[in-house]
Amino acid sequence: MSEEIWKSIEGYEGRYEVSSLGRARSLDRETFYKDGRKGRVKGRILKGAYSKAHGYVVIGLDSKDKRVLHRIIAEAFLPPTEYKETVNHINGDKLDNRASNLEWASYKRNNDHARDTSLNSQHGINCNLSKFSEHTIKAVKNVAARFGLNSTEIAELFDMSETHARFILQGKTRKRG
Template sequence: MLSENAKDIPGFEGVYAVTEDGRVYSHSRVVKAAHGSTQLRKGRWLKPKINQGRVLYNIGAKWTFAHRIVAMTFLPNPENKPQVNHIDGNPLNNNVNNLEWCTQSENIKHAYATGLKKPIKFFGTKHPKHKLSDDDVLAIKSSKESLSVIAAKYGISKTWASRLKRDANWVHIKVDSNGNTTTTTNEGIREKCG
C-alpha cells in the first residue's frame, strides 16, 4: 500500500510514485498486453538494484538513481544545478533530508571533504607510469602545433595531447596566453581539490 509521504514522479504521474526515503511504487493501472488485450497490473513496490554502492530503479524502461528520483520529486532546484549530493556521504541514504542539488564542482569538493574521494598522491613525474617530463608538458602546453603533430612527436594519443592543452591533465603545470608558466606543489593540488 502506498504511504502518505509518497508523491508521483514528475513525468510519470499516475504510473510511479516515490517516498521521501527513496522507495519507488508502481501504481495499479490497466496496460495493453502483447497480443492486444488489456490487463490490470496491480500496484507494487519496485525492487531496487544496487550498483557500485548506489540504488537504482527501473522506471520507464530506464535505470535511474534513487537519489535523482527523490530530488526531482521533492527538492526545488531554482538554480538548475545538474547533480544531486548525499549530504552525509552515504549513497545508500536517499532520504530527501540527506539530498541537495549541486554543481559538479560542489559535488567533488564535498567528496573530498567527506573522505569519499582520496587526495591525489602522485602526479606528473612522480606518477609511476609517467611518459612525459615537466619540460615536455611545458612544451606541449605552449605549442602552437596541431594535436596530431604533438601526439606523434611525444608518442602520446591526440586525446592525451588535447587533455594536456586544456589543462585536464598535469594540472600542476600551467601556461597562460602570454607564455608565462606556473607550477603548483602536491600540497597546492590537495588544497584545490579538498
C-alpha cells in the same frame, strides 16, 4: 520517524511514485498485453538495483528508462534552484536516498563534499586515480636505473602497459598506500 510522503514521478504520473523516505513504487493500473488483452497490474515497492559502476541505486521505469533513484527523489521533493547539475548526499551515504539527505549542488560543490568526507580521496590508498603501490613504483625505478631498461622492457617485466611504465619513469603516476 517522519511520515512517508509520496509524489508522482514526472512523466510517469499515475504509474510511478517516489517517497520522502527514499523509496519508489509502481501504482495499480490497467495495461494492454501484446496479444490485445486488457489486464490489471498490482502496484508494488520497487527494489531498485545497486550499480557497482557508480554506487547508486538505479530503478527501471520502463524497458528503456533506467534512472538513479536519488535524482528522481530530488526532482520530486527539493525546491528548484539554480544548481540543478548534481544531487549531493549530505551524509555521504549513496544508498541513503531520503529527501532530507539530498541537496542540489554544483559539480564543484559535490566534488568538494566528496573529498571533504573522504568519499573521493585525492591522496593515498583510497585515491581513485591510484594504480600502483609505492613499493611497485620504487621497484620499477630501481630496476630501470640499475639495468638501463626502457619503458617497453619495464612493462613486459612488471606486466603493465607501456604507458604506465613510461609514466612511472617520468614521475607522472600516482602511488597508493
